[in-house]
Amino acid sequence: MITQLALPQIQHNVVLAPFTTYKIGGPADAFVTVTSKDELVTAVRSAREHDIPYFLLGTGANILIGDQGFRGLVIHNRAQHVSIAGTSLTAESGATIAELIAVSAEKGLSGFEHFAGIPSSVGGAIWQNLHFLAPDRIETLFIEGIVESAEILDIRGDRRIVVREFFEFGYDDSRLHHEEIIVLDVTFALSEKPTEEIMAQARANLEWRARRQPPVKEFPSCGSVFKKIEGVGAGRLIDQVGLKGYQLGGIQISPKHANFLVNLGGGTARDVMELVRDAQQEVRRQTGYELEMEIGLVGEF
Numbered sequence: 001m002i003t004q005l006a007l008p009q010i011q012h013n014v015v016l017a018p019f020t021t022y023k024i025g026g027p028a029d030a031f032v033t034v035t036s037k038d039e040l041v042t043a044v045r046s047a048r049e050h051d052i053p054y055f056l057l058g059t060g061a062n063i064l065i066g067d068q069g070f071r072g073l074v075i076h077n078r079a080q081h082v083s084i085a086g087t088s089l090t091a092e093s094g095a096t097i098a099e100l101i102a103v104s105a106e107k108g109l110s111g112f113e114h115f116a117g118i119p120s121s122v123g124g125a126i127w128q129n130l131h132f133l134a135p136d137r138i139e140t141l142f143i144e145g146i147v148e149s150a151e152i153l154d155i156r157g158d159r160r161i162v163v164r165e166f167f168e169f170g171y172d173d174s175r176l177h178h179e180e181i182i183v184l185d186v187t188f189a190l191s192e193k194p195t196e197e198i199m200a201q202a203r204a205n206l207e208w209r210a211r212r213q214p215p216v217k218e219f220p221s222c223g224s225v226f227k228k229i230e231g232v233g234a235g236r237l238i239d240q241v242g243l244k245g246y247q248l249g250g251i252q253i254s255p256k257h258a259n260f261l262v263n264l265g266g267g268t269a270r271d272v273m274e275l276v277r278d279a280q281q282e283v284r285r286q287t288g289y290e291l292e293m294e295i296g297l298v299g300e301f
C-alpha cells in the first residue's frame with residue numbers, strides 16, 4: 001500500500017502533465033522529488049520493498065503519460081550534482097544535458113554540445129542512447145561515445161560501478177529497456193577544446209533544429225513519435241500521404257515536421273493515440289510501411 005512508503009515530502013494525487021514536455025498526463029497516486037542519488041536509491045528500494053509500482057521520471061521528454069495517470073509512485077529525479085576531474089565529468093542522473101553543456105563548455109571540455117537543444121536528463125539519455133547528427137550532418141553521434149562508466153542500482157538492490165559496455169547500447173536502445181536498472185550517476189570522457197568552438201557548435205545545432213522542428217516551448221511535444229525507417233523517414237511518409245497539418249482534438253501533426261505530433265493546447269493522451277492510429281493506418285494503406293511508436297507509454301490511458 002502506498003501509505004506504507006515512509007518517504008519524506010511524499011505527495012499524493014499529483015498531476016503529471018507539467019513534468020512532461022508534452023504537457024499531458026493525469027495524476028500519480030504518489031509523487032516524490034529526489035535531489036541526490038542516495039535519495040533516489042531510498043525511493044526505489046522503498047517502492048520495491050512494498051511491492052509498489054514505480055516510474056522514474058527524468059525531464060519527461062520521451063514519454064506519453066495516460067490521461068488517467070499512474071497507479072503507484074512517480075520518482076521525479078532532480079539529483080543533479082556534477083563534478084569535474086581533468087577531462088572526466090561525473091553527473092548524477094537527474095542532471096540535464098543543457099546544464100552539462102553549460103558547465104563543460106565553460107571549462108573548455110567538448111562532448112555534450114552535439115546534443116544541444118534536446119531536452120534530456122542523464123538517465124533518460126542513457127535509456128535511449130541519446131543521438132543527433134554529427135557536425136557533417138551525415139553521421140550520427142550517440143551519447144554512448146562519451147560514456148566511460150556509471151554507478152547503477154541493480155534489480156537486487158545493489159549499488160555498483162559498471163563500464164560503458166554494460167549498457168549494450170543500440171539505436172534508441174540500451175539494456176535499461178530490458179532490465180530494471182536505475183542509473184545513479186554517469187562519468188563521461190570529454191576532450192579539450194576552446195570554449196568558443198564548443199559554443200559555436202551548440203549554436204549551430206540549435207539553429208539547425210529551429211529551422212526544421214517546432215519549438216517545444218511553443219508547441220509541446222515529445223520529439224519524434226515514430227521510429228526511424230532507414231532511408232525513408234517516418235515523417236516523410238506521413239507527409240507523403242497528405243497528413244501534415246492534420247489535427248485531432250488538441251493534437252496536430254506538425255506542419256513543420258510530420259514526425260512531431262504537437263499539443264496545441266488542451267491535447268490529451270487519447271487525442272495523441274487516435275492520431276497515431278490514423279497516421280499508421282493511412283501510411284500502411286497508401287505505402288505499405290508500418291509506423292512503429294518510439295516513445296514510452298506510461299500509466300493508464
Ligand SMILES: Cc1cc2nc3c(=O)[nH]c(=O)nc-3n(C[C@H](O)[C@H](O)[C@H](O)COP(=O)(O)OP(=O)(O)OC[C@H]3O[C@@H](n4cnc5c(N)ncnc54)[C@H](O)[C@@H]3O)c2cc1C
Pocket residue numbers: 021055056057058059060061062063077093094117118119120121122123124125126127128129130131132176181182183184216221222223224296
Ligand atoms: C523537442 C524534442 C526533441 C527531441 N530530439 C531528440 C533528438 O534529437 N535525439 C534523441 O535521441 N532524442 C530526442 N528527443 C527525445 C528525448 O529528448 C530523449 O529521449 C531524452 O533522452 C529523454 O530524456 P528524459 O530525461 O526526458 O527521459 P524521460 O522521458 O523522463 O524518461 C524516458 C525513460 O527513461 C527512463 N529513465 C529516466 N531516467 C532514468 C534513470 N536514471 N535510470 C533508469 N531509467 C531512467 C524513464 O523511466 C523512462 O522509461 C527529443 C524530445 C523532444 C521533446
